[in-house]
Amino acid sequence: MAAASLARLSRRATTSAAAAAPSFRRLLSATSTAPAAASAPPPPPSAAAAAAVGADRVRWDYRGQRQLVPLGQWMPKVAVDAYVAPEAVLAGQVTVHDGASVWSGAVLRGDLNKITLGFCASVQERCVLHAAWAAPTGLPAETLVDRYVTVGAYCLLRSCTIEPECIIGQHSILMEGSLVETNSILEAGSVLPPGRRIPTSELWAGSPARFVRKLTNEEIMEIPKLATAINDLMQSHFSEFLPYSNAYLEVEKLKKSFSIPL
C-alpha cells in the first residue's frame, strides 16, 4: 500500500516539473497515512483551477541547490584548487581554471554558450555571468574571463570577453559582445553597451562607459597583484571546506529520529 502510493507519487513527480525529492513530511505521510496521500494528487485540469495549483510543489528540499548543475552532456568543470562558494551556481558549459574563485551568490549560466574563468580570475559575490547564442559583433558569443581578472561584486556579464589582467569594478554591466582589453580598469557602476571595446591600459567609467584617462605603469603592476591577493584570501575560505560535505550525517540523524529506514 505504501509502496503503491510511493510509486504513484514518484511517477507524478517525474512527469511534472515539481521537484522529485520528497520532503520528510511527505515520506512520513506516504508510509503512515497512505489513503490521504493517494487522494492528494493531480487537480482537475481546468485552467482556473490550474492557476491555484501548487499544493504538491516541494517547498523545502533538504538537498538545497546543487553547486554544479549539469545540462545534458555539459558538466561544469572546476579545477582542484579553485574555490567555488557553496552558494554559487554553475550550470552548463562552465570551466573554472586553477586559482580562480567564484564567490557566494554568483550565477554562472553556461546553458547557451561557454563560460571560462582563467587562471587566478575571480568572480565576486552575486555576479551573473551568462552567454547569449550570438553576439552583435558576429564573433563567438562565449563569455571569457581571462587570467588575473578581478570581476567585482554584483557585476553582470553577458557574452563579453575580458582579456588578461583587468579589473572590473563592482556593480558594472558588460553587455553582449563587449571587449575589455588587457590591463584596463572599468570603474564601479559602469555600463558597457553591446559591442563596446575598451583599449589596453585605460580607465573607463560611467554609464555608458566613457574614457577617463590612461593608466600609469604603477597602476598596471597593481592589477595582477590584486588578483593574487584575492587568490590568497580565497585559500583561507577554501580551507574551511572538506572535499566532500558531511551534511549526510545530519540527514541520517534526522531519518533515525523520524524512524525512516536508512
Add this chain to the structure above:
Amino acid sequence: MGTLGRAIFTVGKWIRGTGQAMDRLGSTIQGGLRVEEQVSRHRTIMNIFEKEPRIHRDVFVAPSAAVIGDVEIGHGSSIWYGSILRGDVNSIHIGSGTNIQDNSLVHVAKTNFSGKVLPTIIGSNVTVGHSAVLHACTIEDEAFVGMGATLLDGVVIEKHSMVGAGSLVKQNTRIPSGEVWVGNPAKFLRKLTEEEIVFIAQSATNYINLAQVHAAENAKSFDEIELEKMLRKKYAHKDEEYDSMLGVVREIPPELILPDNILPHNARKAVAR
C-alpha cells in the same frame, strides 16, 4: 551476493567506519573551530503565516530562488537562480510565460510617500533581465526589462517597451508603449523597431524552453544524478565533432540529450520566420 562479494562489502564497511572514526578524531582535535555542515535550510517556496505562494505546476522555480508570501505565478513562467520574490507586505502577480532571471529581486510596498498601496503586477511574456530590482511596479505584457535595471515604486512599463540595462527608473514614471528608456535616471532614448518587438516575444519563448531544461535537471533524484554522472564519464572521450569528421555515428544515451528547441540553429530559424 556471493561470499567474495560479501567479504569485499564488509572490508569496505570497515574502511568507512575507520574513516568516520578518524573524522570524529580530527573534529575533536579541531575543537571549537570545527564546522559541522548542516542540511540546507533554504526554503524555495515559503509562506508568511497564511499568505501562500500560488505557483502553477509547470513554472520553473530554481532551488536557490525564494518565493515568499502572497505571490501568484502563471503557467510557463520561470524564476531563475538566486531570485527573490518577496510578497510579504503586499501581493505579487506574475503572468504566464514571464521569466524573472537570475539574482533578481521583486518586492512590494506597504506604504510609500504618496500613500498609495501598490502590489507588483507583471504581465505575460515579460523578460526581466538578470539582477533587476522591481519594487511595487506594474509591467504589462511583452515588455523587456534589461539586466541590472532598478524600477522604483509606482513605475508602469507599458506593452512592448524596453528598459535598458542598468537604468534606474524613478518613482511613478510611466514608460509608454514601444519606447526604449535608458540611463540613470531613465530617459527616453528611441522607439523600438518592429523586429525588436518581435525579438522580445521570441526571447520569452526561448526562456520558456530553456526553463524546461533547467527544471528537468534540478528536479532529478539522487539516483538519476549519479546515473548521469556515470554516463557522462563513459561518453567523455567521445567528442561529437571528431566523430562526425570520421563518419562515425555514436548513440548518445537519451538522458544526456538536450531538447532541440533551445539550440541556436532552431531559434534563428524561428526568428527569421
